[in-house]
Amino acid sequence: MKIFSAEQLYEADKITLEQQQITTEELMERAGAQIFNWFHERLNGASVPIRIFCGIGNNGGDGLVLGRLLIEAGYNVIVYVVNCSDKRSKSFLYNYNLIKNVTTDWPILMTDKNDFPEIDPEDIIVDAIFGIGLNRSLDGWVKKLIQHLNASPAFKLAVDIPSGLFPNTALKDEDAVLRANHTLTFQTPKLAFFLPETAQFAPSFDILDIGLDRDFLVNTKPLAQIISKPEAQNLYKHRERFAHKGTYGHALIVAGSYGKIGAASISTAATFRIGAGMVTTFIPKCGYSILQNTVPEAMVATDIEEEFLSKINVDFEPSAIGVGMGIGKSDKTVEALKSLFKNYKSPMVIDADAINLISENKELLKLLPKNSILTPHLGELQRLVGKWKDDYDKIEKVKEFSIKHEVLVVIKGAYSITIFGDTLYLNSSGNPGMATAGSGDSLSGVITGLLSQGYDPLTSCVFGVYMHGFAGDLAVNQMGYEAVMANDIINNIGEAYMMLFAKDQSEGENN
Numbered sequence: 001m002k003i004f005s006a007e008q009l010y011e012a013d014k015i016t017l018e019q020q021q022i023t024t025e026e027l028m029e030r031a032g033a034q035i036f037n038w039f040h041e042r043l044n045g046a047s048v049p050i051r052i053f054c055g056i057g058n059n060g061g062d063g064l065v066l067g068r069l070l071i072e073a074g075y076n077v078i079v080y081v082v083n084c085s086d087k088r089s090k091s092f093l094y095n096y097n098l099i100k101n102v103t104t105d106w107p108i109l110m111t112d113k114n115d116f117p118e119i120d121p122e123d124i125i126v127d128a129i130f131g132i133g134l135n136r137s138l139d140g141w142v143k144k145l146i147q148h149l150n151a152s153p154a155f156k157l158a159v160d161i162p163s164g165l166f167p168n169t170a171l172k173d174e175d176a177v178l179r180a181n182h183t184l185t186f187q188t189p190k191l192a193f194f195l196p197e198t199a200q201f202a203p204s205f206d207i208l209d210i211g212l213d214r215d216f217l218v219n220t221k222p223l224a225q226i227i228s229k230p231e232a233q234n235l236y237k238h239r240e241r242f243a244h245k246g247t248y249g250h251a252l253i254v255a256g257s258y259g260k261i262g263a264a265s266i267s268t269a270a271t272f273r274i275g276a277g278m279v280t281t282f283i284p285k286c287g288y289s290i291l292q293n294t295v296p297e298a299m300v301a302t303d304i305e306e307e308f309l310s311k312i313n314v315d316f317e318p319s320a321i322g323v324g325m326g327i328g329k330s331d332k333t334v335e336a337l338k339s340l341f342k343n344y345k346s347p348m349v350i351d352a353d354a355i356n357l358i359s360e361n362k363e364l365l366k367l368l369p370k371n372s373i374l375t376p377h378l379g380e381l382q383r384l385v386g387k388w389k390d391d392y393d394k395i396e397k398v399k400e401f402s403i404k405h406e407v408l409v410v411i412k413g414a415y416s417i418t419i420f421g422d423t424l425y426l427n428s429s430g431n432p433g434m435a436t437a438g439s440g441d442s443l444s445g446v447i448t449g450l451l452s453q454g455y456d457p458l459t460s461c462v463f464g465v466y467m468h469g470f471a472g473d474l475a476v477n478q479m480g481y482e483a484v485m486a487n488d489i490i491n492n493i494g495e496a497y498m499m500l501f502a503k504d505q506s507e508g509e510n511n
């Protein structure tokens, strides 16, 4: 699914009106009717008070349509107009007049904080104050109103986007944003719903299709793409009946140092589970018995050094290489990386300490093989690209890095983001139970294993991150968030493959 910017949505809006020969008010009626249907399906006529707070633009207009339809259906509705400016939009005014036809209780005009109503915990608050047209942070009494609503335990439903949140630019005042329990967003979710600093304001959402022009939606390059189950299904490659283990490649995992051989075991096991045909794991000597015991399917090659890597040397051409998990930061390991980057042409996943070593030895940057995949967590990323001001600045910095060095970057975290040039992919699977040691090592194994099977680098990232998160979701379903360990993620990769085409939606609503 695509995520568009506010500017693109206004464009889509304009084109829709032209193509479908409808007025703004008709489009607004569609939007309001969709929200009404959502309510009506759930409330089924219940008499709970619904307090709709409308701004003076088109988001407020949506609120007025909703109010009118709810009143007509016999619901207990109180409509407020947050009258912060006299610049009311045309469609707002149109619907302001219409609502007066269905009730003698005209909307309550609010002009300062003396007008704030008391709200019972059982009431429902609808936030139709500001939508994607917000151009500066909320202040004055409107900010206080937002805080008044936030202080109430009542259920808060935001129309299109929580008021005060910008859809695709940085937040300036987090005390001036409605903390919605749920958001009903039109046509496509907004980028802010997925980024660490702003996702808290829209913790769950539904997308309402208001029938914007299909050609525009299909043909316009979006801000970002969300990878959910349907996209992942399209990326999956079926196995050939006459396949043999060579068909799916011979991957090389370069990992481990004294005390961190587990990282090598975990990524090796993940490389197998995602489907690599063969895996050789290259480790310091001290890990030899450990690896043969923990992953007997793997072949093991060792460095001349006992405790760290100094020179990587294998006698085959790997179909893919995953390097860096638990390798430590010895000077000799820097040299080992240099010669690996120079001498091996296989597609590569670069993780963990390999990324840290690149940050500390910038000459390694010039040697990065083209189309390599870097999989930093936030700390590693900051060392690599420098400090950022906010989530959007972070994304810009990573885009620049990706373009300059011709590499792909996977920023790990909730909604992991894959960046390739100026294109963004947001992952929808995964959960906080995966914040556990070794989870990252298993992801680099997964991506290496996909590269090894012949998936291209971008698909390996995007599909790999999805499958890894999906396996983590299945693991959590079995044992809860706290108990999940990296091996549980790996042990659910098989189930994730089987469930990829299953109809069951139990793995989470945003998947």
Ligand SMILES: NC(=O)C1=CN([C@@H]2O[C@H](COP(=O)(O)OP(=O)(O)OC[C@H]3O[C@@H](n4cnc5c(N)ncnc54)[C@H](O)[C@@H]3O)[C@@H](O)[C@H]2O)[C@@H](O)CC1
Residues within 6 Å of the ligand: 009, 010, 012, 013, 027, 028, 031, 055, 056, 057, 058, 059, 060, 061, 062, 084, 085, 087, 089, 129, 130, 131, 132, 133, 134, 135, 136, 137, 138, 139, 159, 160, 161, 186, 210, 212
């Ligand atoms: N684009 C679309 O496809 C559709 C949009 N619709 C609704 O229209 C909304 C956008 O409407 P608008 O463009 O009228 O914008 P909003 O309703 O979000 O904002 C209203 C106006 O408030 C003013 N404003 C901005 N920041 C302010 C601030 N900090 N303090 C005081 N005033 C401020 C601006 O002049 C802005 O035009 C969407 O979020 C959605 O709810 C729907 O009606 C259906 C279709």
Ligand SMILES: [K+]
Residues within 6 Å of the ligand: 059, 127, 128, 129, 130, 131, 158, 159, 160, 161, 162, 163
């Ligand atoms: K809103």
